[in-house]
Amino acid sequence: MTKATQGFSTRAIHDGQEPDPLTGAVNVPIYLSSTYAQEEIGKNKGHEYARVSNPTRDALETNLASLEGGTSAHVFGSGMAAIMAMVTMLRSGDHVICGENVYGGTARLFNQIVVNYGIEFTYVDTSDVGAVRRAIKPETKLMHIETPTNPLMTLTDIRAVADVCHERDVELSVDNTFMSPYFQRPIELGADIVMHSTTKFLNGHSDGLGGVLVGTTPKHKEQFAFVQKCTGGILSPFESWLILRGVKTLAVRMKQHDESGRKVAAFLAQHSKVRQVFYPGLADHPQHELAKKQMSGFGSMISFETGSLANANALLKSVRVCTLGESLGGVETLISHPATMTHAAVGEKERARLGITDGLVRISVGIEDVDDLLADLDQALAQV
Numbered sequence: 338m339t340k341a342t343q344g345f346s347t348r349a350i351h352d353g354q355e356p357d358p359l360t361g362a363v364n365v366p367i368y369l370s371s372t373y374a375q376e377e378i379g380k381n382k383g384h385e386y387a388r389v390s391n392p393t394r395d396a397l398e399t400n401l402a403s404l405e406g407g408t409s410a411h412v413f414g415s416g417m418a419a420i421m422a423m424v425t426m427l428r429s430g431d432h433v434i435c436g437e438n439v440y441g442g443t444a445r446l447f448n449q450i451v452v453n454y455g456i457e458f459t460y461v462d463t464s465d466v467g468a469v470r471r472a473i474k475p476e477t478k479l480m481h482i483e484t485p486t487n488p489l490m491t492l493t494d495i496r497a498v499a500d501v502c503h504e505r506d507v508e509l510s511v512d513n514t515f516m517s518p519y520f521q522r523p524i525e526l527g528a529d530i531v532m533h534s535t536t537k538f539l540n541g542h543s544d545g546l547g548g549v550l551v552g553t554t555p556k557h558k559e560q561f562a563f564v565q566k567c568t569g570g571i572l573s574p575f576e577s578w579l580i581l582r583g584v585k586t587l588a589v590r591m592k593q594h595d596e597s598g599r600k601v602a603a604f605l606a607q608h609s610k611v612r613q614v615f616y617p618g619l620a621d622h623p624q625h626e627l628a629k630k631q632m633s634g635f636g637s638m639i640s641f642e643t644g645s646l647a648n649a650n651a652l653l654k655s656v657r658v659c660t661l662g663e664s665l666g667g668v669e670t671l672i673s674h675p676a677t678m679t680h681a682a683v684g685e686k687e688r689a690r691l692g693i694t695d696g697l698v699r700i701s702v703g704i705e706d707v708d709d710l711l712a713d714l715d716q717a718l719a720q721v
């Protein structure tokens with residue numbers, strides 16, 4: 338039940354989650370049932386078979402549609418499964434514009450699987466609205482972007498590119514994983530579809546995989562529900578419940594991620610061993626003004642340049658509170674090396690073109706005491 342008049346935190350805690358009508362349980366139970374009793378032919382209580390729908394999953398989908406301001410949401414077994422479901426809107430011969438610096442797995446899916454079905458991709462620096470305009474062809478059906486990008490934190494003006502897309506009947510999809518709906522709501526800025534890896538900030542505790550597509554039209558609702566039913570890459574009831582639980586604290590977690598993110602970015606920016614910091618919250622970020630306009634916070638994703646692979650390695654093997662690992666968006670601080678981890682599959686040449694150097698380090702600032710994080714980074718940087 339969506340009451341858009343209520344605030345974000347209220348909706349995060351209540352939408353889709355009325356107390357259980359049978360028992361009064363305030364939490365939506367994990368419904369472990371593959372099938373549902375039917376009273377007579379064609380008569381059921383709204384559920385028939387768990388690939389098609391599940392009450393725990395329904396609650397999460399109602400909740401996420403409300404938070405992103407869409408008309409329906411559809412959850413899948415991972416962020417990649419959600420993107421694959423979105424691709425089923427396309428037909429052979431269609432053309433897609435994709436941000437040139439999207440999540441490595443997204444580019445791998447497009448370039449190594451989806452191209453084999455006669456769908457063409459053009460990678461564009463979508464921070465340049467003119468480049469987006471020039472890339473649109475009569476066959477273009479979809480544009481898929483991330484803002485800010487991973488790991489260089491380049492922004493795309495969502496409203497500007499949405500306008501360009503809509504002039505030419507192209508749908509705009511935004512991977513909103515880095516910001517979460519707490520800080521950025523692309524649909525309010527004109528996007529047609531929002532996608533998330535719920536694995537990251539939405540779940541927030543690094544304990545479950547998931548993905549979501551939030552749609553804005555009856556066609557999205559029909560198509561994405563149909564893909565869930567036909568291909569079966571759905572989210573399990575347990576993971577749906579984990580994300581429902583995670584989302585209840587999304588607002589307070591994001592506030593802390595943002596507050597600590599700003600402090601860590603400021604600390605890195607003044608540190609003599611750090612050559613450059615990429616964070617939209619810093620006044621010298623080239624798109625700081627756009628960041629203030631389209632996001633209500635800057636989040637906690639920060640990248641910084643240490644100068645070389647050896648420097649990055651010296652830092653990464655010395656951290657004690659920060660954990661060296663892939664992924665992001667959890668309560669714990671995760672630190673990673675894009676060139677050899679998230680962006681290894683991109684290839685050396687393309688990394689050089691994008692500016693992903695061997696000395697670049699990415700940090701997802703968690704919600705530990707920020708002084709402990711600063712002390713940890715300080716002692717680790719001393720090893721550089």
Ligand SMILES: *Cc1c(COP(=O)(O)O)cnc(C)c1O
Binds near residue numbers: 440487546
């Ligand atoms: C992690 C991630 C994905 C992929 O999601 P999975 O849940 O790992 O399949 C997609 N986009 C972004 C921005 C991500 O960080």
